[in-house]
Amino acid sequence: MASVAVSNLSRHFGPVVALDDVSFTVGDGEFLTLLGPSGCGKSTTLSALAGLDRPTSGVIRIGDRVLFDGAAGVFVDAQFRNLGMMFQSYALWPHMTVAENLDFTLELRRIRGLEAKQRIEETLTLVDMEAYAARYPGELSGGQQQRVALARTLVYRPEILLLDEPLSNLDAKLRDRARIWLGELQKRTGVTTVYVTHDQTEALALSDRIIVMNQGRIAQVGTPKEIYDAPTDVFVADFVGASNLIKADLTIATDGTAQARLPTGDLLQLRTSLPRTPAGPVMLAIRPEKIVIDGSSGTGENRLNAEIVSRSYLGARNLLVVRIGDQRVRVETSEHIQTPSVSVRLPADAIGAYPAT
Amino acid sequence: MAQIADPGAGLAPGRVVRQGSGVLVQSAISIVSTTLIAVALLPAMLQAFLDKPLYYPEATFTFGNFARLFTDPEILQTFGTTAVFCLIVVSFSMVVGTTLAILVGRTDLPGRGWLLGVLLWPLFISPQIIGFGAILAYGPYGLLTAFVGDAIGVRLPWNLYSVFGIAIVCGIAAAPVTMLYCIGAARQQDPNHDAAARVTGAGPARILRRINLPLMRPALVFALIMNIVSALEALAIPLILGNPVGIKLLTTMIYDLSFERGTPNYGLIAALALMLMTLVALLFVFQRLVLAAGHRFVSLGTRAGQLRALPLGRWRWPVFGAVLLYVAFAILAILGCVAIRSVTQVFSPDISPFEVLTWANFHTIVSIDLYVRSITNTLILAVVGAAAGTVLIAAVALVAQRSDFPLRRAVDGIAQLPRVIPGFIVGLGVFYASVFIPGMSVLRNTIWLLFVAYLIRFLSSGYGIVSPALLQISPDFDRAAKSVGAGWTSTMRRIVLPLSKPALLSCFILLMILIIKEYSSAVFLMAPGSEVMGATMLALWIQGQTGPVAALAVLQIALTAVMTVAAKQLLGVKLHG
Numbered sequence: 001m002a003s004v005a006v007s008n009l010s011r012h013f014g015p016v017v018a019l020d021d022v023s024f025t026v027g028d029g030e031f032l033t034l035l036g037p038s039g040c041g042k043s044t045t046l047s048a049l050a051g052l053d054r055p056t057s058g059v060i061r062i063g064d065r066v067l068f069d070g071a072a073g074v075f076v077d078a079q080f081r082n083l084g085m086m087f088q089s090y091a092l093w094p095h096m097t098v099a100e101n102l103d104f105t106l107e108l109r110r111i112r113g114l115e116a117k118q119r120i121e122e123t124l125t126l127v128d129m130e131a132y133a134a135r136y137p138g139e140l141s142g143g144q145q146q147r148v149a150l151a152r153t154l155v156y157r158p159e160i161l162l163l164d165e166p167l168s169n170l171d172a173k174l175r176d177r178a179r180i181w182l183g184e185l186q187k188r189t190g191v192t193t194v195y196v197t198h199d200q201t202e203a204l205a206l207s208d209r210i211i212v213m214n215q216g217r218i219a220q221v222g223t224p225k226e227i228y229d230a231p232t233d234v235f236v237a238d239f240v241g242a243s244n245l246i247k248a249d250l251t252i253a254t255d256g257t258a259q260a261r262l263p264t265g266d267l268l269q270l271r272t273s274l275p276r277t278p279a280g281p282v283m284l285a286i287r288p289e290k291i292v293i294d295g296s297s298g299t300g301e302n303r304l305n306a307e308i309v310s311r312s313y314l315g316a317r318n319l320l321v322v323r324i325g326d327q328r329v330r331v332e333t334s335e336h337i338q339t340p341s342v343s344v345r346l347p348a349d350a351i352g353a354y355p356a357t
Numbered sequence: 358m359a360q361i362a363d364p365g366a367g368l369a370p371g372r373v374v375r376q377g378s379g380v381l382v383q384s385a386i387s388i389v390s391t392t393l394i395a396v397a398l399l400p401a402m403l404q405a406f407l408d409k410p411l412y413y414p415e416a417t418f419t420f421g422n423f424a425r426l427f428t429d430p431e432i433l434q435t436f437g438t439t440a441v442f443c444l445i446v447v448s449f450s451m452v453v454g455t456t457l458a459i460l461v462g463r464t465d466l467p468g469r470g471w472l473l474g475v476l477l478w479p480l481f482i483s484p485q486i487i488g489f490g491a492i493l494a495y496g497p498y499g500l501l502t503a504f505v506g507d508a509i510g511v512r513l514p515w516n517l518y519s520v521f522g523i524a525i526v527c528g529i530a531a532a533p534v535t536m537l538y539c540i541g542a543a544r545q546q547d548p549n550h551d552a553a554a555r556v557t558g559a560g561p562a563r564i565l566r567r568i569n570l571p572l573m574r575p576a577l578v579f580a581l582i583m584n585i586v587s588a589l590e591a592l593a594i595p596l597i598l599g600n601p602v603g604i605k606l607l608t609t610m611i612y613d614l615s616f617e618r619g620t621p622n623y624g625l626i627a628a629l630a631l632m633l634m635t636l637v638a639l640l641f642v643f644q645r646l647v648l649a650a651g652h653r654f655v656s657l658g659t660r661a662g663q664l665r666a667l668p669l670g671r672w673r674w675p676v677f678g679a680v681l682l683y684v685a686f687a688i689l690a691i692l693g694c695v696a697i698r699s700v701t702q703v704f705s706p707d708i709s710p711f712e713v714l715t716w717a718n719f720h721t722i723v724s725i726d727l728y729v730r731s732i733t734n735t736l737i738l739a740v741v742g743a744a745a746g747t748v749l750i751a752a753v754a755l756v757a758q759r760s761d762f763p764l765r766r767a768v769d770g771i772a773q774l775p776r777v778i779p780g781f782i783v784g785l786g787v788f789y790a791s792v793f794i795p796g797m798s799v800l801r802n803t804i805w806l807l808f809v810a811y812l813i814r815f816l817s818s819g820y821g822i823v824s825p826a827l828l829q830i831s832p833d834f835d836r837a838a839k840s841v842g843a844g845w846t847s848t849m850r851r852i853v854l855p856l857s858k859p860a861l862l863s864c865f866i867l868l869m870i871l872i873i874k875e876y877s878s879a880v881f882l883m884a885p886g887s888e889v890m891g892a893t894m895l896a897l898w899i900q901g902q903t904g905p906v907a908a909l910a911v912l913q914i915a916l917t918a919v920m921t922v923a924a925k926q927l928l929g930v931k932l933h934g
Binding site for chain 1: 571785831838840842843851852855856
C-alpha cells in the first residue's frame with residue numbers, strides 16, 4: 001500500500017480549466033472521497049491519478065514514485081502505474097468469463113498457473129462471487145457485476161484503488177447494501193482508496209476524509225463530520241446536506257456577538273464563534289432538519305412566523321416548505337402539521353453565515 | 358496510449374516518460390494506409406499537370422490539360438450530357454429508393470419481409486449485368502420490347518439507347534443504394550416519436566410527412582450524395598449502352614481516351630479524373646455542412662416500445678401490386694433475360710428459348726482458358742483480398758477510433774477518402790503507380806496489382822461497417838484494460854478486436870462480394886493472365902460474346918447469392934439493416 005501526493009495539479013482543455021491548481025494527499029490505507037457536482041473536476045482528478053489522462057501541469061506522486069511531473073516532462077502511462085480502477089460502467093469485458101476477466105490482469109503481470117488460480121479464487125471469495133467464476137458478465141445482475149469489477153481491480157494487488165462512482169448504477173436499495181459492503185471490504189483489505197462520487201450519503205458514510213470540489217478547485221477538505229457540521233462556504237453548505245440559503249445582513253457588535261437582519265426585519269442571533277465573515281450582506285445557511293417547529297406561537301430567540309406553502313409526506317418524516325418573508329425555506333419534521341402557518345425556531349448554533357457572492 | 362500532448366514537454370530535461378509501444382504500431386498502420394491512398398492519387402494528380410506521360414523525363418508542367426477541358430467542344434458537350442444523365446439517374450433512384458424504403462420499412466405492406474430481399478438484389482450484382490439484361494429485355498431486339506410492341510402495335514415503344522434509357526437502367530441499379538441508406542433511418546426511429554405524434558392527433562400521412570421524413574434527412578442527404586457519386590462514376594452501363602450509338606459521358610470518354618491507339622493522352626485523362634474527384638469531394642463538403650446540426654436528428658433518450666407500422670389502409674393491395682410490377686419489370690425481367698441468354702444458343706423474341714436450350718455457354722466458361730482464368734483469379738482475389746482488406750480496415754479503424762494517436766483524425770479522413778475516388782480512377786492511379794514507382798512494375802500483369810487496387814478501392818466500404826461498430830464498444834473497456842496494465846496493442850488484440858468480431862465478419866463478406874462484382878478499377882489493370890470476371894464480361898460483351906458473358910453473369914450472381922446466404926445462415930452476419 002502507498003500514499004498519494006498531488007500538488008498543484010491543473011488540467012486545461014483548450015480555454016476550459018477543468019482542474020485548477022489542486023493539491024492534496026492521501027494517507028496510507030486511507031479512504032478519501034472526492035465529492036462534487038458533475039463538472040467539478042473530480043473525475044478529471046481520478047483520470048489523472050490513473051494515468052488515463054495527461055494533466056497540463058503539477059506533480060503526482062504515489063509512494064516514492066513520481067508518476068507525473070509537468071515541469072520535468074515526466075508522465076508514466078496508465079499501463080505502468082499498477083493502480084486499480086473501477087469504472088462507473090464496471091467495464092467488465094463481455095467476451096471473457098468472470099475468471100478470465102480477472103486472469104487477464106494477472107497474465108499481464110506474468111502471474112500464471114497455480115498462483116493465478118489461487119489468487120482468482122481468493123479474490124472472488126473476498127467479494128462472495130466464487131460460485132460465478134465461469135459466468136459471463138452478461139449473465140450477472142448489476143450488483144454481481146459490481147462485485148466482479150471490484151474483484152478485477154483487487155486481484156493483482158494494486159497500490160491504490162480508484163473508484164469512479166461505483167454505486168451509481170445500482171438501484172436505491174441495493175446501493176445501500178453495496179455501500180456498507182464496500183466500506184467493510186476496504187477496511188479489511190486496508191488498500192488506499194480514492195473514491196469519486198456526487199452522492200453525499202456515500203461520501204459521508206464511507207470516507208475517512210472528504211474533499212469537496214467545485215469548478216475545478218477544492219472547496220473544503222475534512223472529515224465527514226467537519227464537512228457536514230462546519231462547511232466553510234456557501235457551496236459546501238448547499239451541496240452537502242442541501243442547506244436552506246437565506247439572504248440577510250450581518251452586524252457584529254463590539255462584544256463580538258453577531259446578529260443577522262432578514263429582509264423581513266426579523267433579527268437572528270448567531271453563534272459567537274462564526275468563521276471570519278465580515279459584516280454586511282451575507283448568506284445564512286441552515287439545514288432543514290435543524291429548524292425546530294414550535295407549535296406554541298409566540299416570540300423568543302430566533303423564533304419566526306412562517307406560512308406553510310406545501311407539505312410532502314416522506315414516510316419517516318415530513319418535508320414542509322414554508323415562507324418567511326419572500327424566502328422559501330425547507331423544514332424537516334416528524335410532526336404532522338395541519339395549521340396554515342407555524343412558528344419556527346432557527347437555533348443559533350445551527351446557522352452558518354457566509355459572505356454573499 | 359497516452360501521448361505527449363505538449364510538444365514542448367518533450368524537450369524538457371530529465372524527461373522520464375514511460376509509454377507503451379503502441380505509438381510505433383499506430384504509426385506503421387498510418388503510414389501503410391496513407392501510402393496506399395497516395396499510390397492511387399498522387400501519380401494521377403501529377404499527371405494532370407504534365408504535358409507528356411509521367412514516365413517521360415522531358416514532361417513539363419502545364420495547365421494545358423485543364424484548359425482543354427473547358428475549350429474542347431466535344432468535352433464541353435460531354436459535360437452537358439453527363440449533367441442531364443446524372444439528374445435523371447439521381448431523381449429516379451431517390452424517388453424510387455426512398456418510396457420503397459418507406460413502404461418496406463415503415464408500412465404494413467404485404468410481404469415486406471421478402472420484398473426487401475428481392476429489392477436489394479441489384480446491390481449485389483455488377484452493374485454491367487444489369488446493363489446486359491436491360492439490352493436483352495428492353496433493347497431494340499429485346500424480349501419485352503417485342504411483346505409490348507406487339508401488344509400496342511408500335512414497333513419500337515421505347516429507345517433504350519438514349520440518354521434517358523441509359524439513365525433509367527443506371528437508376529434501377531442505384532435505387533437499392535438509396536433504399537439501403539433510408540431503410541436503416543426509417544426503421545431506427547424512436548417509436549416514441551410516432552407515438553407522441555399519434556397522441557397529439559396526427560394521422561399516418563402526417564406522421565410520415567412531418568416526423569419520419571424530416572428525421573430521415575441525414576440519410577436522404579447521404580443517399581443523394583452517394584447517388585450523385587455513383588452516377589458520376591457509372592462506367593459499365595453507359596459503356597455498353599451508350600458507346601454503340603455515340604452517347605458519351607465523362608467516364609466513357611476517359612475510358613475511350615485511355616484505350617486509344619498509340620500513346621493515350623494521359624494528361625487529359627488525369628485532368629478529367631481530377632475534376633471528377635473534385636466534384637465528388639465538393640459534394641461531401643456540402644453534406645458535412647448540411648448535416649452540421651446532427652443532434653437534431655438523433656433520437657434522444659431510451660428507446661421503448663415497438664415501432665408501429667403505418668397503415669396503408671385501402672391502398673395496401675394496390676401499392677403491393679405496384680411494387681410487384683416494379684420487381685417484375687426492373688429486376689426479374691432483366692435478370693431473367695440474362696439467365697435465359699445463358700442457357701440458349703441464340704436469343705431473339707422470334708425464337709422460343711426452349712427450342713435452342715443449351716449448356717454450351719457454361720461449357721465454354723469452364724473450358725476456355727480466358728474464362729477459367731477470370732473465374733479463378735476472381736475467387737483468389739475475393740478470398741485473399743477480403744482477408745487482407747479486413748485486416749487493413751480493422752487496423753486503420755483501431756488507430757482512428759481507439760487510440761490517442763496524434764494524427765488519428767487524419768487517418769480517419771484517409772480511410773474515408775476512397776469513397777470519393779471513382780473506381781476506374783483508382784485503377785488508373787494504380788496503373789500509373791506501377792509504371793512510375795520503381796519496384797511496382799513486378800506486379801504488372803499479375804493479379805496482385807488488382808489486389809493493391811482493391812485494397813484501396815474498398816477501404817471505405819469496409820471502414821463504413823467496422824468504424825461504427827467500434828464506436829458502439831464502450832471506451833471504458835479500453836480504459837479498464839489500460840488501468841490493469843495492458844498496452845495499446847494488447848488492449849486492441851485481446852479486448853477490442855474480439856468484441857468487434859461480428860463487424861469484422863460482415864466486413865470480410867462484404868469485401869468478397871464487392872471484389873466478385875468489381876469491374877471499374879480492374880479495366881485498366883487487367884492484362885493477359887490477370888483477367889477478372891467483371892472486367893472480362895465487359896470486354897467480351899463489347900466483342901459480341903453475349904452467350905458466355907451471360908453464363909459468367911449467372912455464375913457471378915450464384916457465387917454472390919451463396920455467399921450472402923452462407924453469411925446469414927452460418928455466421929449470422931447481416932450485410933444490411
